Amino acid sequence: MTMDLTFLGTGSAYPSPHRGASALVLRTEGDCWLFDCGEGTQTQLMKSQLKASRITKVFITHLHGDHLFGLPGLLCTVSLNLSPAQPPACVDIYGPRGLRHFLRVALSLSGSQLLFPYAVHELEPTADQCPPEPAGRRAGLLRRREPAPAGAPGRTIPLDAARDRYALLEDERFVVEAFRLFHRLPSFGFAVQERDRPGRLNTQLLRDLGVKPGPVYGRLKGGEAVTLESGRVLTPEEVLEEAVPGRKATLADGHRERAVEHGHSTPAMAAAVARACQARKLVLYHFSQRYRPLSLRAEGDGDGDDDDVVELRRQAEEALRDAGTEVVLADDFLTIPIPIKRLR
Numbered sequence: 585m586t587m588d589l590t591f592l593g594t595g596s597a598y599p600s601p602h603r604g605a606s607a608l609v610l611r612t613e614g615d616c617w618l619f620d621c622g623e624g625t626q627t628q629l630m631k632s633q634l635k636a637s638r639i640t641k642v643f644i645t646h647l648h649g650d651h652l653f654g655l656p657g658l659l660c661t662v663s664l665n666l667s668p669a670q671p672p673a674c675v676d677i678y679g680p681r682g683l684r685h686f687l688r689v690a691l692s693l694s695g696s697q698l699l700f701p702y703a704v705h706e707l708e709p710t711a712d713q714c715p716p717e718p719a720g721r722r723a724g725l726l727r728r729r730e731p732a733p734a735g736a737p738g739r740t741i742p743l744d745a746a747r748d749r750y751a752l753l754e755d756e757r758f759v760v761e762a763f764r765l766f767h768r769l770p771s772f773g774f775a776v777q778e779r780d781r782p783g784r785l786n787t788q789l790l791r792d793l794g795v796k797p798g799p800v801y802g803r804l805k806g807g808e809a810v811t812l813e814s815g816r817v818l819t820p821e822e823v824l825e826e827a828v829p830g831r832k833a834t835l836a837d838g839h840r841e842r843a844v845e846h847g848h849s850t851p852a853m854a855a856a857v858a859r860a861c862q863a864r865k866l867v868l869y870h871f872s873q874r875y876r877p878l879s880l881r882a883e884g885d886g887d888g889d890d891d892d893v894v895e896l897r898r899q900a901e902e903a904l905r906d907a908g909t910e911v912v913l914a915d916d917f918l919t920i921p922i923p924i925k926r927l928r
């Protein structure tokens with residue numbers, strides 16, 4: 585099963601011709617999961633090889649506009665282009681408390697009607713996740729409960745305090761969790777873990793041993809040792825091929841203002857996350873618009889420039905020197921395959 589990550593927008597604050605606002609897509613077997621949806625994400629999608637109609641899940645890190653303002657428009661366009669032949673599937677949208685209210689107000693005040701169901705699952709932030717909010721308009725808006733439209737209302741997901749994690753979803757292929765990040769607004773990172781897949785049965789070897797297909801195959805595959813008619817005990821290890829370890833992608837949005845406050849550079853913070861995840865690869869993105877994309881960087885650029893994107897990579901590499909983690913700078917439309925890591 586192929587799995588890859590495409591960076592649709594690698595800029596922060598606002599979209600520019602050179603860097604779109606925050607958005608990236610994790611693709612697995614044709615399913616697309618969108619992480620953040622800054623303004624202009626739908627045109628970035630159109631310029632890429634990806635199809636907006638394939639988006640089945642959306643994850644929003646926090647409610648700042650450069651991560652969110654593209655979502656109502658994108659949903660409307662997906663609705664407009666729905667094929668009448670295909671029954672629309674529910675789109676699950678995960679993000680901080682307030683996201684459901686934002687979407688309902690944006691869609692209803694603009695008279696937009698989506699022709700597919702969607703559910704917004706809200707993560708409950710903790711009080712210490714951002715500076716204290718003045719008891720103003722935003723707090724009032726967050727307290728308001730909108731009447732639910734038809735369709736799935738979505739869940740409220742509290743922090744699992746013992747694990748310091750939010751359990752978002754679990755199916756036969758993936759476990760997705762969120763974790764808290766600290767920012768001016770409550771912010772979340774997401775960890776997508778593919779489950780390990782058991783190795784295939786070596787049916788040729790079984791046939792050579794005279795074991796015919798039947799329930800015995802299932803028992804061996806389930807990890808059980810089996811005694812053959814000859815009295816020989818056959819262990820699963822003898823007939824199972826190598827298991828396929830699951831892959832993992834962690835998406836965390838490092839934020840500069842906090843970094844500066846603490847006297848660290850953002851790349852060093854990203855490196856710390858990569859180290860904690862024992863990541864093989866760290867991809868830096870969400871650059872200030874003053875960092876020109878690598879593709880536009882002229883020969884001889886650099887040399888002490890404080891707006892040279894290569895300098896950010898150098899800082900992350902330095903922080904990860906002993907960890908063996910590869911550091912990559914993302915330009916818009918960079919696609920990174922997530923290969924299966926063989927155990928031997």
Ligand SMILES: [Zn+2]
Pocket residue numbers: 596597606648650651870
């Ligand atoms: Zn941002």
Ligand SMILES: [Zn+2]
Pocket residue numbers: 646648767839
């Ligand atoms: Zn932000």
